Every structure is written in C-alpha cells, then in structure tokens.
Amino acid sequence: MDLVTGAIGSIISKLAELLAAEYKLQAGVKQRIQSLTRELESAHAFLQEIDKVPPDQLNKQVKIWACEVREASYDMEDVVDTFLIHAKDPEPVNKNKNKLKRLKEKIGTLFSKTVALHDIANAIEEVKKKLKEIAERRQRYKIDDWVASPATPSSCIDPRIAPVYSTSASMLIGIDESKEAVIQMLSHDDMKTRVVFVLGFGGLGKTTLAKATYDQLKQNYECGAFVSVGRNPDLVKVFKDILYDLDKHNSGDIHSTQKGADLLIRQLLDFLRDKRYRLP
Known part of the structure; x- marks a missing residue:
C-alpha cells in the first residue's frame, strides 16, 4: 500500500497531532492545516482506488500522476517533521541544527523562498500549491475516468483508434x-x-x-x-x-x-x- 499512497497516511496523522497539541500556531494556521488535511484525505482515498487496479491495467498517465503525488507526499512529510522537531524542542537549536539542515536541503524547493523553519503557515502554502498543480493535472488528463474504467484485456481500445x-x-x-x-x-x-x-x-x-x-x-x-x-x-x-x-x-x-x-x-x-x- 505504501508503494502507492506514499507518506500521505502518515502526514494526515501528523497534521492531526498539530491540531490537537498546544503548539503556538500562527493566526489562521489551524484553518490552513484543516484545508490541507482535506486535500490529502481526498488524494489518499483516490490513491487507494488506484491500488485496487492491477498495475498492467493502469494507463501510463495514471501511473505518472500517482508517482507525482507519492513523491510530493515525502516532501510534505519532511515539512511537517521539520516543524514538529522545532515545535517540540525549540530551545536547543544547535542539537537539531544538522537534522534541520539536511531536511532543508532535501526539500529545497519547498524552502526556496527562505521560509523560516518555524513558519509552518508558509510551508503549508507551498505544499498546497504543489497539491493544486498535481490536482490540475489529474483533471486535465481525466485520471478519474481511467481509474473508474481501467483497461481490461478484453475491452481495451487503443486511444489512437x-x-x-x-x-x-x-x-x-x-x-x-x-x-x-x-x-x-x-x-x-x-x-x-x-x-x-x-x-x-x-x-x-x-x-x-x-x-x-x-x-x-x-x-x-x-x-x-x-x-x-x-x-x-x-x-x-x-x-x-x-x-x-x-x-x-x-x-x-x-x-x-x-x-x-x-x-x-x-x-x-x-x-x-x-x-x-x-x-x-
């Protein structure tokens, strides 16, 4: 299952932890986390449907889309982990400095605008932007149609004909x-x-x-x-x-x-x- 859904399930749990815990979230961050959670839950449910279809019956575009979501999910998880590390132990910065540096390097594009490590609001906006781009491709290439009616050996018609x-x-x-x-x-x-x-x-x-x-x-x-x-x-x-x-x-x-x-x-x-x- 993880091969298809990536880290989305884990991220949803961690976002729930953010909402439940007494972290000093910036104004409006709670609503942004809730919005992001809904987006991730939708993507997670759709990826689970993809997982039910035999790989050889999946359209190539579906596979590409699923791979994009999966890879993005790992970046998202790093963002959330980075915030949690800082939020749980904000004082001894030097102790976490190397780990934070590695995380920042790994997800460089998400911190390309010099987002502060504690600025979860900006990080969430970066994540949502990435999700939106992926969602637009899902709609543009009609991914839902391919998954709802997967190609079967007896009914598959080449798009060219x-x-x-x-x-x-x-x-x-x-x-x-x-x-x-x-x-x-x-x-x-x-x-x-x-x-x-x-x-x-x-x-x-x-x-x-x-x-x-x-x-x-x-x-x-x-x-x-x-x-x-x-x-x-x-x-x-x-x-x-x-x-x-x-x-x-x-x-x-x-x-x-x-x-x-x-x-x-x-x-x-x-x-x-x-x-x-x-x-x-």
Whole structure:
C-alpha cells in the first residue's frame, strides 16, 4: 500500500497531532492545516482506488500522476517533521541544527523562498500549491475516468483508434483516393497472402484509413480482425485480441486463459487454415 499512497497516511496523522497539541500556531494556521488535511484525505482515498487496479491495467498517465503525488507526499512529510522537531524542542537549536539542515536541503524547493523553519503557515502554502498543480493535472488528463474504467484485456481500445469507432466511414474526408488504392492492392482473385503497409507521420490518419478499408472489404472474407498494436506490444495480448476478433463465439474467454504465445499461434493457424481472412 505504501508503494502507492506514499507518506500521505502518515502526514494526515501528523497534521492531526498539530491540531490537537498546544503548539503556538500562527493566526489562521489551524484553518490552513484543516484545508490541507482535506486535500490529502481526498488524494489518499483516490490513491487507494488506484491500488485496487492491477498495475498492467493502469494507463501510463495514471501511473505518472500517482508517482507525482507519492513523491510530493515525502516532501510534505519532511515539512511537517521539520516543524514538529522545532515545535517540540525549540530551545536547543544547535542539537537539531544538522537534522534541520539536511531536511532543508532535501526539500529545497519547498524552502526556496527562505521560509523560516518555524513558519509552518508558509510551508503549508507551498505544499498546497504543489497539491493544486498535481490536482490540475489529474483533471486535465481525466485520471478519474481511467481509474473508474481501467483497461481490461478484453475491452481495451487503443486511444489512437477510439475516434475511428465513433466516426462513420461515409463521413471521413480526404481518404477516398487512398482507400481505393489500398483496396485495389488487396482485391486480387489469387490465393496469395498479401501485406500492405500504410506509412506516415503520426496524426495523418493511417489507422482511420486502415479501418475504413477493413470495413469495406470485410464482407468479402470469411473472417477478419481489427487489432491495434503499439510500439512495444505484448504479443500474448495481441494474439488473444486477434483470436477474440476472429472467433468471438469460441474465444469469448480467451483473455482469462494462461496460454502462452506458442500455443496461441498454433490456435490461430488451426483456425485460419483454409480460410480467407483479413487482418489490418
């Protein structure tokens, strides 16, 4: 759990200690601590939800966001610890001098404005500012949506092809000529296996072209599968996706099996033997 939530749970407890103890807090500090505690409790609850999702089903942006919160939590803990050390033993400064110095160096950005070690109010504002930036990224990249509906092997759709499934081929503009050229390359009566590569820079519509071509030609084949493959693909998942698309009736539970790549390849070959098929 700590690998995901970092030091947030510990910080919340220490902030509660600050509120409960008779420390000489500056005016308004109590309200700031309460506000910070609410922010941390919200982040902590969300990180616990992330912890319930298998790591391989988490979107990369979710992992980056969680890492930012976790790292920030350790900085926050140092801020609170620094104040507690000073508040509990304010007189013998020399005794804590080295420890305070190390803490200050470790969290230099939080004390970049020469915040005094006893100035918990300013430290809290620095922490809240950092939390706000992280929260804005959570909203900007729709982290909540990814965690609420984690990518599962059977339902994962690559973000690159999501627009394709929501756009009618008849509404696509500027690809008719390219589509017809690809169709001509594939529409031969011989039984030879044909491979057509669609190359180009990102965002040019390669996937859209492939999907439009597939939709128009699939009725001419006994079976077909449309599977998106990333730069560093999980081959086992790719083979399972292909099998699922080719034969949903008999491969409905393919993603829950523990079959390896070799066995999946043999299963694919057996299924495709003597069939006319298309795999874009």
